[in-house]
Amino acid sequence: ALDLPDAPPWHARRGGIAGIAAALAIAIGAxxxxxxxxxxxxxxGIGEAREPAIPGRGGSSAMAHKRNPTGCQIALSAALRAPGLVAGILAGLPAEQERGLGGWQAEGPALAELFLLAGGAAEAMATVAEGLEIDEAAIARNLAAAGLGSDIGESPALVAALLARQD
Structure with a gap:
C-alpha cells in the first residue's frame, strides 16, 4: 500500500556502516x-618545522624555549585509537539472520567516537598546518650535513616529463 521498495532489513546490512567506519579511520590515519x-x-637535532606558538599550549616547565607538538599529539592519539574501533564494527559484519544480537548495537558508540576522533584530529591538524613554522636554514643545514648536494629527488625530472606530456 505504501509502495516501499523490497529490500533486506537494515539490521542485516552492515557493510555500509563498516564502510563509513573504515573511511573515517583512513582519514584519521592520513x-x-x-x-x-x-x-x-x-x-x-632536526628542527625543520614546528607547530605554531599558542598561549597555554605546548610549553615546557623545565625548558622555557621548548614547544611540544600538542596538535600532532591529538591526531596521533586518534590514529592509534581508530583501528580498534573499526575492528569492533567489522566484527559485527557476520551477524546472524536478520537481527543479530549485540553486533549492530555496539556500532553506534564506536561510530560516534570515530566521528569525534576525526573531527578533533582534523581541527588540531588544521591549526598546525595554518601556522606551521618552517626553518629554511635548518633544512639547508640538514641537507648539507647529509652530503646530497642539490639533487634531493626526482621532482625536476617528473615535472619536466609531465610538462612534455601536455605539449
Missing part, C-alpha cells in the same frame, strides 16, 4: 601521518 611527519621534523 591526519596521523601528517602529525607524525611534523612531529619528527620538530625534534631537536
Amino acid at each position: 591526519l596521523g601521518k601528517m602529525a607524525r611527519d611534523v612531529s619528527l621534523l620538530a625534534q631537536n
